[in-house]
Amino acid sequence: MNKIITKETIYVNTNFKNQNEIMEFLALELEKNNKSNSSEKTVKDFFKREEEFSTYVGNEIAIPHCKSESIIEPALLIVKNLETITWTNNDEYAKNFFAIAMPDKYHNNTHLIILSRLASQLGKSDFINQFNSLNTEHEIYELFKEIGDE
């Protein structure tokens, strides 16, 4: 049973032009899905983490994440943008985004385990190659669904 990865939170072929647009979008979606009680605070917290150190991790992937009082329940959002955009530093070009939003205090291990498994997969080149070859919400959902079910 996993509520973290759903088809609703996978966005493919989006047309965002810059980091701001993506961060705002992520925060608004979290609020829309009742995972955040304040998109304003969520955006601030995403950017706060970005200022500490960039969440760009190579391979055109960025993993914006935050631990925020505005987050009610842990959530994962996946965005596959059509074009690469400049992330936090000028030499970072990303078009795949895995956003993890965590509540400030949280004790449900199941969600944490699923998120940690996801993060592990993102460190493996096979998985990244697989992800890069997929183009629909459905395929991506199928790929990620298995992670939660172990």
Place this chain on the structure above:
Amino acid sequence: MKLLAICACPTGVAHTYMAKSALEEAASKLGHTIKVEAQGALGIENEITFEEAAAADILILATEVGISKAERFENVKKVELPIQMVVKNAEAIIKKIEEQLGVK
């Protein structure tokens, strides 16, 4: 080489586990053994023992925060790097270590 690593990221979920995977994959590719301990939101996972610490060639500290139970590594050679750098460059980092330790 016998490598050890500790990955610790403040959120405790994202970089921690990405770095762990990346290091494990890179080490395996380059023919080394590695044990990666994750310190994160789930507490300490895959904890490195005192014995393992004593037998290691080097400890990679991939962290943005201090680590727990640091006393295990008092006498171990260490290299400390920002965790996001490790995620991006795990293979290059291990190769650099090979050079520095005169392994290859």
